[in-house]
Amino acid sequence: MSLQRRLLLYLLVCAPLVWAVAAGVSVNRARHQVNELFDTELIRLARQTQVTLWASPPDLRPTPDALVQLQPPLLQPQPQPQPQPKSAVGTGNPAWGEADVSDLAIAVWDARGRVLVADREGAALPYLPQAAGFVDQRLDTKPWRIYYLQSSHGGWLVAAGQMADEREELVREIIASQALPWLLVLPMLGVAMTWAVRQALSPLHQLSAEIGARRAEDLRPIKARPDAPAPAELQPLLAAMNGLFARIDDMVARERRFTADAAHELRTPLAVLRAQFDVLSAASSADERQRAEQRLGAGMARLERLVTQLLMLSRLEAGDSLPHPQAVDWTHIVEQAMSEVLPLAARRHIELACDWPEADRSGVAAAPLPLQGDAHLLGVLLRNLLDNAVRYAPEGSTVTLGFSAERMTLDNDGEPLSAAERARLGERFYRAPGQAEVGSGLGISIVRRIAQLHGLRVEFGDRSAGHGMRVVLTRI
């Protein structure tokens, strides 16, 4: 679900919930207020009736024999207008306002329970001689609230009652008058919230639009415009993405450089094949043909070697760490690598040797350069180094491998390289000048990369001052 939709949903669910709680509270308050108001009215009505009866001359007082039938308007015969505000029942308004007189009832009994005054239109209130104060009772199946007032001298009992529904109706009306505008406003609220949510999320939309519109090769960092800086919530995301972009850019640049270098380096071996093939096609004598075939073969072997090494290097460049490092068994690796360079060594009459760590006085030999790593890759590393050492050693000399607990050395009697040549030695496709042997110029790059993956350092130097070459492999 989209962030926007989720936010909207939360808001649209929460807003009515909050409103419902608020409405509940206000219903409660309204009911309380209404009860208070109506109860006060009932009390006032009862008292007024009592006072009126008490104040009237005894001969005008109602007796059970002369039952007073109240007619609307109630207490109308009073000559003086009442100065104080009156209840709805006695406003003196001939139109009766909106009052429903049948909801209201009043009754007066004498001490013996005889009805002295009765509300003609209202319901007949029950005579409860002991009652005082409010009594909730059902009359004609409808709930009534009745206030009983005992006269202080015990002469009369006045009761003023009102149908409870009246109150509920008023509460409902109050609630309805509140809810209606709210319901009318609800769609507007929805629209406003949608707009607000959309507005608040617009930086996110802008960002996704910007990224969406990017071309694959465009890896520049995403920059917030100065007029609309990215919101704080987006900053970490932006920083992370820009970091990723930078890393991808770096990797792409590396790959591109590698491809360009590789394409460039493939041109010369290809040119050799092309030229040798043309020579072969134009060869006129068997001798010439055989010679050209030989050269063509050599050219193909070289191209094959170059492609193999390119693939190896490209695979090595791809990963940042070794997949399954294991304890390294150097003896096995040395055997393998030496076997592989043996034909070249034999052709060039070069002797191969390996010195293992010597045992100390207690007769325990240190483990040779203990390491966690990939035996296959270390084999490639060693073969490349050995191959170089054998290739560039003078014929008839010895190439010696030496192991100690901390390092591996490889010595030959080759011409030491100058400092400038040594500095360029790890560069891809770099070959020291004046070499009769054909190399790809990738071997050292591969060696360096494998060493790097194993946390090793490769150094090239002189075996002794100005004489021989030495390669040293140590832990970083």
Added chain:
Amino acid sequence: MRVLIVEDDPLLGEALATGLRQRGHAADWFTDGTQADGALAGAPFDAVVLDLGLPGDDGMHWLARWRARGLTLPVLILTARDGVEQRIAGLDAGADDYLVKPVALDELAARLRAMGRRATGRAQPVWRHGALELDPAARSVRWRGKPVVLTARELALLEVLMQQPQRVLSKAALQEKLYDWSGSEPESNALEVHVYHLRRKIDPAVVRTVRGVGYALGVDDSPPAAEARG
């Protein structure tokens, strides 16, 4: 045509030299600029095939140096550097042509011929001298309209003579044009043998001997209207 090849890759340099020799040119191959520079002073080369990625000073450096010295012979750059900027830089530094590896030897030879034509002021691909016609591209010769079969050396000798029809060329000069330093020294009478064969196969008058000096192309005996030499 005698070509100087400067190429540090042993397999490629060897193939280029062999291939150009197969196509009737004399070719000398060196692996660095210093040696090539020395060779330029020592023999009358007609063109240079120059690699750019050389040990020591690179090809661009040598090209600039040669041009600064007033050397006008055609130079063809043959390199793995295929960028447009690099081509422009190479041509602007004074190269007459720029080829990117790999290249077919026939194309290389054709481009060298084209450069040679421009250098000697000829635009026509077929050279004429009276009734004699030589097509360096097809490596064919016609005399009075009829094809003449010549060996590679005989053709090369005729080509050298036809390049400068008015000049008398010494035996030494001819030998330098015809033979590179790769093979054994030509026997002293080898040139005479080739001249003899040319006279026998084409016409006794095709090559004149100037006693005590050397050889020259025979007098143009065709009517002036037929002369089409550029």
